[in-house]
Each structure stands twice: as structure tokens, then as C-alpha cells.
Amino acid sequence: MKRGLNHVLKKKYRGVAVVTALLLTTLAVTIVASLFWQQQVQVRSIENQRLQLQQQWVLRGALDWARLILREDSRNSVIDDLNEPWSTPLAPIQLDQYIESGTSGSGVGNAVLSGSIQDAQGFFNLNNLATQGNVNAPEVQVFARLLSLVRQDTSLANVASKHIAMIYDMANKPPSTLPRPISLVQIDDLLSVPGFTPKVIDAIRPYTLVLPTSTPTNVNTAPPELLSALIPELSLPQATAITNSRRLSPFTNVADFTERLRSSSNTVDSSRLSVMTHYFLIRGIVGIRGAKLEIQALVERQPTATRLLWIKTI
Numbered sequence: 001m002k003r004g005l006n007h008v009l010k011k012k013y014r015g016v017a018v019v020t021a022l023l024l025t026t027l028a029v030t031i032v033a034s035l036f037w038q039q040q041v042q043v044r045s046i047e048n049q050r051l052q053l054q055q056q057w058v059l060r061g062a063l064d065w066a067r068l069i070l071r072e073d074s075r076n077s078v079i080d081d082l083n084e085p086w087s088t089p090l091a092p093i094q095l096d097q098y099i100e101s102g103t104s105g106s107g108v109g110n111a112v113l114s115g116s117i118q119d120a121q122g123f124f125n126l127n128n129l130a131t132q133g134n135v136n137a138p139e140v141q142v143f144a145r146l147l148s149l150v151r152q153d154t155s156l157a158n159v160a161s162k163h164i165a166m167i168y169d170m171a172n173k174p175p176s177t178l179p180r181p182i183s184l185v186q187i188d189d190l191l192s193v194p195g196f197t198p199k200v201i202d203a204i205r206p207y208t209l210v211l212p213t214s215t216p217t218n219v220n221t222a223p224p225e226l227l228s229a230l231i232p233e234l235s236l237p238q239a240t241a242i243t244n245s246r247r248l249s250p251f252t253n254v255a256d257f258t259e260r261l262r263s264s265s266n267t268v269d270s271s272r273l274s275v276m277t278h279y280f281l282i283r284g285i286v287g288i289r290g291a292k293l294e295i296q297a298l299v300e301r302q303p304t305a306t307r308l309l310w311i312k313t314i
Contacts, residue, residue, distance in 0.1 A: 055293040058095065058113060059284045063297055066117055066282045067306040074301055080119060080277040081220035081250035089116040111288045120279035120298060122221030123209045124229070126184055128272075129161035131214055133168040136161070138269065143208075146229035149236065150203045156195050163193045184210045185310065209281070212300075212309065216274035219257045220250050231268055234261070251275050277301070283314075 069086050077084060095111040124146055128139040144157035167183050183189070187209050190196040207226050217230060224239035231239075242260065251257040254270045261268060278301050285294045297311040 054111070054288055055286045055291070058111065058286045058288075059293065059295050062090075062113060062115055062284045062286075063282055063295075063308075063311075066115070066284075067299055067308075070117070070280055070299070070301050070306055074303070079220065079250060079252060079275040080218060081275070082247065083250060086117045086280075087119070087221075090114050111286065113284070113286045115282065115284040118281040118283070119218055119221035119277045120209060120211060120281050121215050121218040121274065121277040122223065122226070124207055124217070124226055125211045125215045126160060126187075126190075126208060127164065127211055128214050129157070130165035130168065133165050135165050136214075138272075141232075142229050145232065146207060146225060147204065149225045149229060150207070152200050152203050153195065156200065159195050160190065160193055186210060186312070211279050211298075215279065216272050218275060218277050219254070219273050220246055220275050221277070230272065231261070279309075 066086075073080070073084055073086050081087075090113070092112045092114040095113055124143060126143075128136060129143060130136055140157045140161045143160065144154040147154045147156055164184065187201060187205055189210070190201055191198070207223060217226065219227065222230070222243075224236055224243050227239040227242060228234050228236045234242075245260075251260075253275055254273045257273065257275070258268045258270065280299050280301060282297045282299060283294070284297075285292065287293075294314040295311055296314055298309045300307045300309055
């Protein structure tokens with residue numbers, strides 16, 4: 001009987017030992033799998049950081065290249081128009097395989113770069129709405145007409161001009177307990193101004209931006225909507241016809257522009273117009289292995305160099 005009892009106990013202990021071994025094995029496998037998973041996460045994180053640095057490096061190089069193009073253009077041309085090399089967008093181009101450091105199985109890199117340069121003075125400059133704290137009534141009327149053309153509330157022109165004038169006053173007067181308005185640096189900053197919604201911003205974005213100082217509008221690059229807003233008697237179809245004709249024959253000076261308008265009996269304030277530009281928007285897009293990074297930068301072209309004013313990720 002004792003033998004039978006001992007046999008039963010041995011089988012029971014053996015079963016416990018087997019279960020314990022299985023549990024320990026499962027625990028060990030779980031720990032090892034967790035370590036491998038954490039290692040994979042770390043490797044992927046490092047790889048993503050590397051790709052992001054590569055993208056930033058490529059875009060920084062593209063930005064320097066664009067600034068070089070603008071400097072060379074200023075040396076060879078006294079006007080800026082849409083027939084010049086800087087205005088031709090860079091179509092998506094395959095970069096050299098060293099960007100990928102040979103990580104792809106085929107040994108071929110899959111980094112793609114594209115971009116464009118836009119004349120920032122072909123947009124309506126919101127800082128034209130007020131000068132040294134004083135609302136500029138003619139520019140407010142221009143902005144109101146532009147808002148009307150894009151089917152938005154024209155009263156927003158007065159709201160924006162007062163906001164910009166207030167920014168100057170608050171910055172140049174003794175400290176006050178009143179809340180300080182948010183300065184406008186980019187078009188999206190208008191969201192801090194009452195009445196400007198994302199829908200309004202999207203409607204005016206193709207025609208409006210913020211430059212550091214008041215600037216004239218380049219009639220060689222401004223869209224028809226802005227030309228029509230600048231010149232009250234110029235209808236949108238007439239403005240469209242003018243923008244089509246300037247492709248073949250850009251305006252050499254403001255007098256050339258006003259001469260072509262004479263048949264329409266339009267009165268033009270020449271001081272608000274120009275054929276030369278000092279501010280440009282540069283956009284760059286780079287994609288590496290499915291990861292895309294897009295930036296936009298504003299540069300000021302000076303006689304001997306270009307100055308980067310701001311850069312943002314889109």
C-alpha cells in the first residue's frame with residue numbers, strides 16, 4: 001500500500017515539475033520576445049530619426065540652391081516675371097542612391113525631391129493695411145474688393161487693418177494692462193483676429209500673405225483677382241486677359257503696365273505697383289521611403305545676398 005502511495009506521489013510531483021518547467025519556459029520566451037520587441041521599437045525609432053534628419057538635410061540643401069538661383073537672377077535681370085528660371089517648379093526628381101545609404105534591396109535610392117519658388121510680392125501684403133499704427137484706407141479698400149472676389153465678408157478688411165494698427169501701437173507705446181494682440185507673421189495668424197475662420201483663411205490663402213514691411217505689388221506676377229482688386233475699374237475678365245498677355249510680353253516697368261491699361265480708362269496709383277521683387281516664398285517637398293516632409297520658407301533678396309526670414313513645416 002505504501003508502494004502505491006509513493007507511486008502516486010511521484011507521479012503528482014512529476015506533473016508539478018512538468019507544469020513548472022512549462023511555466024518557466026513560457027515566462028522566458030515572453031521575456032525574450034519582449035526584449036526583441038523593445039529592440040525593434042528602438043531600431044525603428046532610430047531609423048525614423050535618421051530619415052527625418054536626411055529629409056531636413058535635403059530640404060536645407062534645396063533651400064540654399066533656391067536662394068542661389070534668386071541671387072543669380074538679381075544679377076542678370078532688373079525685373080521679375082513668370083518667364084524667369086526661378087518661377088519654373090522643380091518636378092519630382094529622383095535623388096542619388098547615397099541618400100538611402102544602400103538600404104534598399106535593389107541598391108537604388110527612393111528619395112524624391114520637388115519644390116517651387118513664388119514671388120511673395122505677387123500676393124496682397126496684409127501689412128499694407130496699416131502704416132506706423134495708421135490705417136491705410138486705399139489698401140483696406142483693395143483688401144475688401146479681394147474678399148468680395150473670393151466671396152467673403154468685406155467688413156473683415158476693416159477688422160484686419162485695425163488689428164494691425166493696434167499691433168504697432170501696443171509695441172511702440174508704454175506698457176499697458178490691456179491684452180496685447182498677436183503679431184501677424186504668417187497668414188494663419190489671422191485666426192487670432194475676430195471673424196477670421198479657417199474657411200476664410202483658406203479662401204484668401206492663394207492671394208494673401210504677411211511680409212515684414214509694406215510692399216508694392218509686382219504686376220508681372222500678381223494673379224487676376226489681385227490685379228482686379230488693385231484697380232477698381234479693371235474687371236476680372238480684363239485682368240485675366242492682362243495676365244495672359246504678360247506671358248508673351250512682361251511689363252518692363254510700371255509705366256508699361258499703365259500704358260496697356262489706358263484703353264480701359266483705368267486710374268492707377270503707380271506707387272503701389274512694381275515689376276521688381278524682394279521677397280520670395282520657397283516650398284520644398286522630399287519623400288524618402290514613403291515618409292514625406294514639406295517646408296515653406298520666406299526669404300528676402302538683398303543686393304548681395306538672401307536672408308531667411310522664417311521657415312515652417314507644412
